[in-house]
Amino acid sequence: MSEPHSYIGFEEYSQRIPQSIPAAVQQATSRFVGLRAARVAEMPHWEQLRQLGSDIRLHTIENLDYYLTKLEINVQAAGGIVHWAATAGDARQIVLQIAKEHDVKLAVKSKSMATEEIELNHALEEAGIEALETDLGEYIIQLAGTGPSHIIVPAVHLKKEEIASLFSEKLKIQAPADPAVLARIARETLREKFLNAEMGITGANFLVAETGTLVIVTNEGNGRMCSTMPDLHVAVVGIDKVIPDWETLTVFLKLLARSATGQKISTYTQFITGPRKEEGEFGPKEFHLVLLDNGRSKILQDSVGREIFKCIRCGACANVCPVYKHVGGFAYGWFISGPIGAIFAPQMLGTRVARELPYASTLCGACADVCPVKIPIPKILRHLRKRVAEGDVVSGPAMATSIRATAGLVSLALAWNWIYRTGTRLLPSIMGVFLKDGWIPSAPYPLSRWTSVRPLPRFNAQFRSWWKNKLGKKDTSR
Amino acid sequence: MAKAQLFITCLADQFYTGTLQNMTRLLEELGVELIFPPEQTCCGQPLYNNGFEDRTREVARNFLRAFSHTDAPIVGPSGSCASMIKHHYPDLFPVGTPEHNLANEIAARTHEFTDYLVNVLKVTDVGAVYPHKVTYHASCHYLREMGLKTEAKSLLSNVKGLEFITLNEEDTCCGFGGAFTVTFPEVSRLLMEKKVGNIIASQADTVVMCEPGCLMNVAGGLYKAGSNIRAMHIIDLLAER
Amino acid sequence: MTYSVIESIRNSLGRGTGTPLLRRPEIFPARQPESVDVEIDQFLNEVNKLSGVGKHITTQEIAERLKELVCSENIHKATLWDTDLLKQLGIEDLLRETGVELISPNASKQEMELCDLGITECDYLLPETGTIVLRSSNKKPRGVSLLPRIHLAIVIPQQLRADLHQVFAEAKDAHYLVFVTGPSRTADIELTVTLGVHGPKELYVWMLKGSI
Numbered sequence: 001m002s003e004p005h006s007y008i009g010f011e012e013y014s015q016r017i018p019q020s021i022p023a024a025v026q027q028a029t030s031r032f033v034g035l036r037a038a039r040v041a042e043m044p045h046w047e048q049l050r051q052l053g054s055d056i057r058l059h060t061i062e063n064l065d066y067y068l069t070k071l072e073i074n075v076q077a078a079g080g081i082v083h084w085a086a087t088a089g090d091a092r093q094i095v096l097q098i099a100k101e102h103d104v105k106l107a108v109k110s111k112s113m114a115t116e117e118i119e120l121n122h123a124l125e126e127a128g129i130e131a132l133e134t135d136l137g138e139y140i141i142q143l144a145g146t147g148p149s150h151i152i153v154p155a156v157h158l159k160k161e162e163i164a165s166l167f168s169e170k171l172k173i174q175a176p177a178d179p180a181v182l183a184r185i186a187r188e189t190l191r192e193k194f195l196n197a198e199m200g201i202t203g204a205n206f207l208v209a210e211t212g213t214l215v216i217v218t219n220e221g222n223g224r225m226c227s228t229m230p231d232l233h234v235a236v237v238g239i240d241k242v243i244p245d246w247e248t249l250t251v252f253l254k255l256l257a258r259s260a261t262g263q264k265i266s267t268y269t270q271f272i273t274g275p276r277k278e279e280g281e282f283g284p285k286e287f288h289l290v291l292l293d294n295g296r297s298k299i300l301q302d303s304v305g306r307e308i309f310k311c312i313r314c315g316a317c318a319n320v321c322p323v324y325k326h327v328g329g330f331a332y333g334w335f336i337s338g339p340i341g342a343i344f345a346p347q348m349l350g351t352r353v354a355r356e357l358p359y360a361s362t363l364c365g366a367c368a369d370v371c372p373v374k375i376p377i378p379k380i381l382r383h384l385r386k387r388v389a390e391g392d393v394v395s396g397p398a399m400a401t402s403i404r405a406t407a408g409l410v411s412l413a414l415a416w417n418w419i420y421r422t423g424t425r426l427l428p429s430i431m432g433v434f435l436k437d438g439w440i441p442s443a444p445y446p447l448s449r450w451t452s453v454r455p456l457p458r459f460n461a462q463f464r465s466w467w468k469n470k471l472g473k474k475d476t477s478r
Numbered sequence: 479m480a481k482a483q484l485f486i487t488c489l490a491d492q493f494y495t496g497t498l499q500n501m502t503r504l505l506e507e508l509g510v511e512l513i514f515p516p517e518q519t520c521c522g523q524p525l526y527n528n529g530f531e532d533r534t535r536e537v538a539r540n541f542l543r544a545f546s547h548t549d550a551p552i553v554g555p556s557g558s559c560a561s562m563i564k565h566h567y568p569d570l571f572p573v574g575t576p577e578h579n580l581a582n583e584i585a586a587r588t589h590e591f592t593d594y595l596v597n598v599l600k601v602t603d604v605g606a607v608y609p610h611k612v613t614y615h616a617s618c619h620y621l622r623e624m625g626l627k628t629e630a631k632s633l634l635s636n637v638k639g640l641e642f643i644t645l646n647e648e649d650t651c652c653g654f655g656g657a658f659t660v661t662f663p664e665v666s667r668l669l670m671e672k673k674v675g676n677i678i679a680s681q682a683d684t685v686v687m688c689e690p691g692c693l694m695n696v697a698g699g700l701y702k703a704g705s706n707i708r709a710m711h712i713i714d715l716l717a718e719r
Numbered sequence: 720m721t722y723s724v725i726e727s728i729r730n731s732l733g734r735g736t737g738t739p740l741l742r743r744p745e746i747f748p749a750r751q752p753e754s755v756d757v758e759i760d761q762f763l764n765e766v767n768k769l770s771g772v773g774k775h776i777t778t779q780e781i782a783e784r785l786k787e788l789v790c791s792e793n794i795h796k797a798t799l800w801d802t803d804l805l806k807q808l809g810i811e812d813l814l815r816e817t818g819v820e821l822i823s824p825n826a827s828k829q830e831m832e833l834c835d836l837g838i839t840e841c842d843y844l845l846p847e848t849g850t851i852v853l854r855s856s857n858k859k860p861r862g863v864s865l866l867p868r869i870h871l872a873i874v875i876p877q878q879l880r881a882d883l884h885q886v887f888a889e890a891k892d893a894h895y896l897v898f899v900t901g902p903s904r905t906a907d908i909e910l911t912v913t914l915g916v917h918g919p920k921e922l923y924v925w926m927l928k929g930s931i
Contacts, residue, residue, distance in 0.1 A: 014665050022668075024909075031910055048747060055744040065728045078894060084724045136916055137907035153907055160909050179908040183916050190917065195828050211891055221865065221903040221918025228861050229828055239724065246887040247746050253883060261906075264765075264848045268918065269898040277894055280825035282861040293724045300731035322651040326668040360662065362655025362669070363527060364618035382527060389529030399529075411525055411533035414488075415540050420519040424491060439701060449660040453667040454698030462495040463486055467502075467514050 003088055005349045008333030010356040021149055021328040024157045028150055029319040035262020036316060036370070043258070053255050054374035056248045057310035064300065067209040067242045068291065074212025078274025080287040085236075088118035088294050095120060095201070095234055096127055098288055102232050104129055104198040108190070110218060110226040111135040112203025113313065114236045114292050116335035117348075120201070131201070134190050134222035136183060143170045149329040151315035151337065152260055157328060190222070200226035200284065204237040205312070206252060207289075210245035214272040214289070217256065224268055233275070233284035238292050240309035252312055255372035259314035299347050302394060304383045308344050310373040317367035317377060323360055332357065339367040343380045351388050355398040358384035406446075424461045431459040480510045480599070483545055485554030485563075485588070488520035489690040494555075497690070500717035501555055501591060508599055517544040523562040526570075528657050535570050542567075542580050551587040553594045555713055556689055557620025558656075560590040565623060590620065591713060592629040592688055602632045608718040609639025613682035615673065615696065616649040617689040630688055630712055637715065645685070646676045654695040666695075674699040677707060684708045686715050749884035750847070758846045758879050759926055765849025769901030770914060771922040773849070778927055781873075782813050788836070788923065789817045792869055798822040798831055799838035801858040804873065810838060824860045837867035837919070843886045844878045848900055851924060852886055855895035864899060870919040872899075875927050 040046050060067055072082045085091035091114075099107065107129055109115065121142070124131040133142040140155040141148060143166050148154030155163070160177040167175035167185055175185055202223060206215040214235055216223045227233050243249060257263040276283030300306050318324045318338025329337035333354075334345045342361055346354040358381050367377045389404065391397040397404065413419045434440040439455035442448065450456055482505060486498050505512055522537035541563070545552050554560055564585045571578035595601050614634065620626050634642060653659070653669025673696060677685045685700075685707055687693055697709035729735065752758055759775060766773030776784060788794065797819045799805055811821060822834050831837075839859065843852035851872050855861050864870050880886050890896055903918030914920050 011662055011664075014662065028910055045747065052744060052746065059744060062732065063734075064732065065725050065734055068725060068728070086724055086727075134917065135907075136905045140907065153910065155907055156910065158908075160911075163908055179911040180913050182908055183905060183913040187916055191832065194917070195832060213891075219903070220905050220916040222916070224861070224865050224897065225917050228865060239728070246891045247884070250749075250883040250887060251746060265850060265898065265900050267900050267902070267904055269900075271893070271896040271898075273894045276855070278857040280857040280860060281855050281895075282828070282865075283855065283895065291724065293727065297724060297727035297731055300728060322653070322669050322672075323662075323665055326665060326672070359528070359658070360665075362618070362651045362653060362658045362666075364651035364655065365622035366618075366649075366651070369622065382529065385527070385529030386531045387529070390532050407525060407528070407530045407533055411522075411530065411536055414520045414522065414525070415536035417517045417519045417540055417544070420488075421516075427492065439698070446660060449663045453659070453663050454670065454695065454702045457493045457694055457697065459492055460495050461492050463491060463498040464516065466495065466499060 005334070005353050008345065008349070008354045008357060010331055010333065010360045013333060014327045014331040017327055017331060020159075021157045021330070022326050025149055025328040026325050028153050028156045029325050032152070032261055032315070032319045036259060036319070039258040039262050039264065049251060049255055050372055050374050052251050053372055054310060056243065056251060057373050058307070060243055061240070061300065061306055061309050064239065064242070067244060068239060071207055071209040071212055071242055074209065075274065075289050076212070078212050080212065080274045080289055083288060083290045085290055085292045085294070088292075091118045091236060091290055091292050091294070092120060092123040094290050095236065096123060098232070098234055099124070099127070099129055099199060102198055104232070106193060106197045107131045107199040107201050108134050108193050108197040108226050108230065109201040110203070110216070110223040111138050112201070112236060113335060114203045114238050115201060117294065118236065118292065120236065132190070132193055134194070134226060135218070136186050136220060139186055139190070140166065143167070147330060148335065148337075151313065151318055151329070194225040194229045197230045199232045199234060200230040202226050202233070202235050204235050204241055205256070206249060207237055207242040208246060208249055209242050211273055214270075215249065216270045216272065217266045217268070219267040221268055224270060227270060227272060227284065228282050231285045233286070234288045234290065236290045236292060238294075239296055256312055256314055259316040259370070259372040295348050302347075304380060305343075305347050307375050307380060308340070308347065310375050311340055311344075312373060314372060316370040316372065320366040320370050321361075322364060322366070323362065332360070339377045340375070343377060343384060346384050346387075351384065351395055351398040355388045358388060421464070424464070427459040428461060481548070481550040482510050482512055482594070483548065483550050483552045484512055484514045485518065485545070485552045485559065486514070487554050487556045487559045487690060489694065490555050493694060494690055494711065497555055497711045497713050501713045504604060504713065504717055505553070508601060508604070510599070513548060513550060515544040515547060521559045521562040523559060524656050526562065526566060531570065538567055538570050538581070539577070542577070542584055545584055546580060549587070551589055551594070551598070552584065553589050553591055555591050555711060556691070557590045557617055557624045557626060558689060558691065560588050560593070561619050561623040563588040590624055590626065590688070592633060593624065593626055596629040596632055603636035604633070604716050606637040606716045606718050607639060608637050608715055610684050611641045611643055611682040612684045612686055612715070613643045613645040613677060613680040614648065615645060615652060615677070615685055615687040615692060617687055617692045618651050620688050621649055633712065633716060634686065643680050643682045645680050647672070652692050652695050654691045656691065659695065670695055670699045674703050674705070678703065678705055682707065684710060684715070686710050686712050688712050749882040752879070752881035755876050755879070759876055762844055762846035762849055762879065763924070763926060765846065766901070766922070766924050769849060771849065771901050771924060773924045773926070775926050775928060777929060778808060781808055781925070784925065785810070785813050786817050788871070789814070789819055792835065792921070794819050794835045794869070796820045796822055796834045797836040797838065798824050798826065798834045798863050798867065800824060800840055800860070800863055802840050804840050804875070805838065808873070810873075824863050825857065828862060828866065831862045831866045834867040836869045836871060837863040837865070838871045838873065839864050841872050841874045841878055843880050843890065844874055845880060845883070845886065847882070850898050850900040852890070853897050853899065854890070854893050855897075861895070861897070864897070865918055868915065868919055869921045869923065870899070871923040871925065873925050873927065
């Protein structure tokens, strides 16, 4: 398990979201959904690809030790240095140690969820190292001091006017509310940093075991800059990112961009195997790969839960999720949000901290339809709800005793049908007192949680008696 | 003569007696001899979907007992309830046990109503007459778990006088999600209001769906919004003459 | 320390060091290419769709096109790959003739940063996506296609490959590869697509006609 994290109160957070956030998030999600649909329509083999993607990832997960061992050998053969980080703390230590040995004062980072997971920036800053995000969206939220509202476009909740004043304030310049100009300002400001940074930090989209190759996908070019300009390149990557070989990589490259943004392929895809070979070619002199466990190896025991490691971080699930679209990324309390966040966080952080997240879904199943690697998200949500409600081999129940007790009473009433039938006969008159114009606008707790949003219909169970009468009439008519 | 067992579902039992009566009439008109096992209560879905798997087993046992007095198919007015039986009951019992075998056997003969009509009885026209502008909300489990993509629309296309209007975001969740309405009422509200907004914008005078749960949510939401749009279960629409 | 993670994985999966690897799933066959002309057209179309500038030109046209480019894009400094085709075409001299200052491809990053134009060839071309694939070496430095605000790639039909499968089969031994598909872009600010964030703002791809 990773380090202690504060409790994630999805219900509370979801009620504190300003209106502007869902509105902005929905613009992003509908754009990506439309573009993805267009790309999928062009691919007659799409379903086959998804199945292959799923099979390959599962195969890799089930043989993870084999592939990671192979990866390590090949990265080292290519002149890279491999580090194993059992915990987030270990990973931070390793990166800090490397930075110290190279007297790093400035590090440039390209987008990496693994580095968010271990909260690397904070650790670097404490050690007196300037750690700059270079992906435009990440750069913006770093300046703003907030978290991401969407996996792919983390700053989408901010209007251009807000970004302009942010730049004006933090960069001490006059920034107009024009996206093209703001992007140019970011380009010019970060240029100098790319050229002067002693260390480039990246993640990786995939790790190819066959040759020890890192695959990095970006649209802006900051991934290229971070892994090409500084003399030192450090990649922090979760152990779940490994794939067997280049042949299988073709499947994921065909699935990833189409699922994420509806592009056929992202602007830049890099395939990095070790440091540079010749001095004049550009590229780092030294390359370090930090492989991050942080609780993943333990989760492998759970044959249902471990399907989260098939994830290729496209965000397609979030784009179709009706819950996510109305609350945005912040409500999920961690760097990874939407449906994948709801099944990742409870396993990585534990169900005591994230017990609300598996319930932050209507189980509508729209996510499972679009996941490029067929992660059975509703199945895993139910699996984790069981862990929260009743406990399982991984951990004991985390749900409030009162709710568990209520569920016990409910199941009793439903299992002992005479209790249910008696209740059904009595409810119309009991609930009748709350009737107004044929509806129940306000009912006592816990039904008040329903009626606070919309009225309950009239309790009107008459079918059973009607059927009995019907049978009686049939008999007497004979 | 075809025989079928009526699976009335706990929600329709409590709130939609009329729908159940219409279901009975429609099936009898189609020549189906109906059996109603009175020991039935609920399929257990609210418990199962909220993680109370052990608790669900007790409820499932009652269902299996109630419906195994005869081997006639089981028909209910809900895709999510039918899906619970078909797709999740077998998972509740260890493979190889008699209960698992019974669950499998019952799962194989459980049907959602429109599925039974269209795919078993091979009927798409029940002689309904409903000259109104009707829009359709595709319920999540009905659509995705049961895979019923065309049945409801086939039936609606044969209703005389019906003018079909496609609902914007037809297959987006209405926010019912079972207990979701009481676990996260405010988020449920946002989804419900979006759905209600789309329904009102469609300019239909009726919205039809195949789930009692969605119906409770949407009908309540329309009422709260002061709308006159009629929310109906497809069974009630098909019973219109 | 090194293997505690691997040990933990083995424990969880119930595998030992000797546990055999199950066969991994087969991939379905790669795309078959159409005729060269169709492939070239598709390639250039895709480049143009992405706001790149893809042109099909003869070697004779190069001098004029280069001059046009230098004038319209205000090129003062340029750098280029130290490779055979570019030498054969005399690109360096052509640039000098138009008054452009040449920076060595092996110059420091600070020097190359001042270039307006970087010219490369390419190693492979993918028509379905309009992608150019570049290797890396002393003669083909990575900075040339990355630092200048304009990247020009001069390519030939022989570099076309039908699918990712072919490229990977040929290039997986490379210590570095980059796929370039269009100019650098972002939609991070209010989803407005903006070009030229960190990588080149313009991508020109000139596909040469006739035999080289």
